[in-house]
Amino acid sequence: MYDIKPLEEQWVAYKRKQRRPFVLGGFALVVVMGASLFLVDFKELNRNLLSEFTSQPKPVVQADKLLITPAFDSLLLNEPTKRAKVALITTQGHNLIEISEAPSSEEDIELIAPPEVPSKPRVKIDLNITKTESLSAYKDVEKQFLTAPDPDNSLFLARNYYRLGKYRKAEYWALETNKIDDNIEESWLLFAKAKLKLGRREDAVAILSSYIKSSKSSKAKELLDRIKKD
Amino acid sequence: MKSKYQVAKNVFLDSIDISDYIELDSSTKAYTQLKHSIEKPLKMILLFGRPGTGKSILLNRLQDKLKYQKEIHYFATPAITEKEFFRKLFKVLTKKDLPHSTEVNFSALVDFCKELRGEREIIILLDEAQMYSGEIMEKIRLLSDSRAVKFVVALHQTDDEELIAKEHFQTRIWETIELKNASREELTVYVHKKLLKRNLFDIADSIKENNMKLIHTFTKGNYRECNKLLFTLFEICEYYDENDSSKLNESHIPQRLIEMAGLKLGYIHV
Numbered sequence: 384m385y386d387i388k389p390l391e392e393q394w395v396a397y398k399r400k401q402r403r404p405f406v407l408g409g410f411a412l413v414v415v416m417g418a419s420l421f422l423v424d425f426k427e428l429n430r431n432l433l434s435e436f437t438s439q440p441k442p443v444v445q446a447d448k449l450l451i452t453p454a455f456d457s458l459l460l461n462e463p464t465k466r467a468k469v470a471l472i473t474t475q476g477h478n479l480i481e482i483s484e485a486p487s488s489e490e491d492i493e494l495i496a497p498p499e500v501p502s503k504p505r506v507k508i509d510l511n512i513t514k515t516e517s518l519s520a521y522k523d524v525e526k527q528f529l530t531a532p533d534p535d536n537s538l539f540l541a542r543n544y545y546r547l548g549k550y551r552k553a554e555y556w557a558l559e560t561n562k563i564d565d566n567i568e569e570s571w572l573l574f575a576k577a578k579l580k581l582g583r584r585e586d587a588v589a590i591l592s593s594y595i596k597s598s599k600s601s602k603a604k605e606l607l608d609r610i611k612k613d
Numbered sequence: 614m615k616s617k618y619q620v621a622k623n624v625f626l627d628s629i630d631i632s633d634y635i636e637l638d639s640s641t642k643a644y645t646q647l648k649h650s651i652e653k654p655l656k657m658i659l660l661f662g663r664p665g666t667g668k669s670i671l672l673n674r675l676q677d678k679l680k681y682q683k684e685i686h687y688f689a690t691p692a693i694t695e696k697e698f699f700r701k702l703f704k705v706l707t708k709k710d711l712p713h714s715t716e717v718n719f720s721a722l723v724d725f726c727k728e729l730r731g732e733r734e735i736i737i738l739l740d741e742a743q744m745y746s747g748e749i750m751e752k753i754r755l756l757s758d759s760r761a762v763k764f765v766v767a768l769h770q771t772d773d774e775e776l777i778a779k780e781h782f783q784t785r786i787w788e789t790i791e792l793k794n795a796s797r798e799e800l801t802v803y804v805h806k807k808l809l810k811r812n813l814f815d816i817a818d819s820i821k822e823n824n825m826k827l828i829h830t831f832t833k834g835n836y837r838e839c840n841k842l843l844f845t846l847f848e849i850c851e852y853y854d855e856n857d858s859s860k861l862n863e864s865h866i867p868q869r870l871i872e873m874a875g876l877k878l879g880y881i882h883v
Binding site for chain 1: 849852853856869872873876877881882883
């Protein structure tokens with residue numbers, strides 16, 4: 384036997400070749416398992432993100448309320464004449480309002496986007512940030528109200544026209560709101576305040592007195608007392 | 614002193630030595646069948662099978678067993694020419710050598726055989742019959758018609774050889790015996806019996822079932838291939854026994870060595 388060494392080398396190569404499918408198979412199995420685990424995690428992640436997204440409207444509504452409150456505070460403090468810049472936040476067809484200062488004119492209204500939420504990649508929001516020369520945003524809401532009367536829209540208009548100093552329009556939209564639903568406190572307050580701004584103090588007192596009788600609203604009482612004091 | 618592996622190696626030298634004949638169930642069955650066929654008044658008997666299935670050794674055994682009872686002759690290698698074949702046949706039939714510068718008259722030979730009918734019964738065992746020409750085979754057929762000469766024709770089983778059998782012998786072959794490759798169990802018995810016949814008990818014990826499984830896989834149960842593989846295996850064992858005995862295991866043959874033998878013989882490839 385003179386060729387044992389080459390034969391041994393051949394055998395080593397043969398065993399290596401024989402093991403190759405098992406090694407490759409094992410590697411493929413690990414890759415497939417890894418990919419499966421990754422996909423499962425990814426799906427779970429997406430599901431979580433989606434659930435977060437679906438619960439998104441809540442914070443938006445909260446923001447709306449929070450943004451409105453300072454307006455009333457400033458109103459109650461009887462500082463409506465303070466000049467302010469108004470920014471409208473539009474998202475998915477809804478308008479949110481943020482007031483940093485009292486508005487001086489329609490030209491001071493600016494549409495801005497809400498802050499982006501990086502943890503919600505699936506939320507696609509088209510934001511148009513434009514400085515409005517006219518009150519086109521309000522007109523859109525007015526059109527929407529005429530198509531489908533919604534007290535939220537009319538109250539929105541009343542609230543914002545009042546902030547803009549358009550008291551006649553504020554009075555009109557507050558009345559429209561009351562026609563649909565006469566239990567909205569804010570609407571009655573806005574209606575009375577608009578009357579007061581228009582110089583119809585008696586009407587404001589009568590409206591508030593009437594509303595207090597039916598609702599026993601503390602805010603209405605407070606406002607009535609202040610009007611009577613002045 | 615000879616290494617035990619050297620002795621074992623020589624056990625598997627490929628030879629048609631009747632003393633090496635191993636009784637197996639299948640070979641015993643084939644032998645019995647062939648012996649009975651010879652007893653019958655048949656003109657020709659076909660023994661066929663793949664190369665290495667034991668046709669030659671079976672014919673040798675038959676001749677060895679019956680040589681004192683019958684006129685039986687074994688033609689191991691086919692004659693190159695027709696003249697050579699008839700010279701051999703002439704000697705078998707007449708028990709005389711053909712004089713120099715003479716040729717056998719085939720018609721006269723057929724008449725001679727016809728005259729022998731009832732007086733003598735001559736059995737001719739033709740090994741490697743696929744190597745005979747069609748012309749010789751036709752003359753063999755005519756001689757068998759005399760009924761004084763009976764031919765046992767051993768053929769390799771291939772498509773061409775089956776064609777020869779069909780063309781020349783289909784109507785005259787009354788019995789066909791087929792030899793097949795061994796099963797794993799038969800091959801195990803074959804290997805063990807071969808080793809035990811030479812008193813190589815240790816080595817026979819060291820060949821385990823998994824060894825035989827691999828050997829059978831490589832050789833597909835072919836006896837000649839098995840002989841080749843085991844010869845090479847024990848050659849490798851002999852080398853390690855002399856040069857690096859740490860690679861040997863007295864209790865069992867490492868599969869690695871069988872694989873190395875398989876690589877050397879081309880059963881497996883890198």
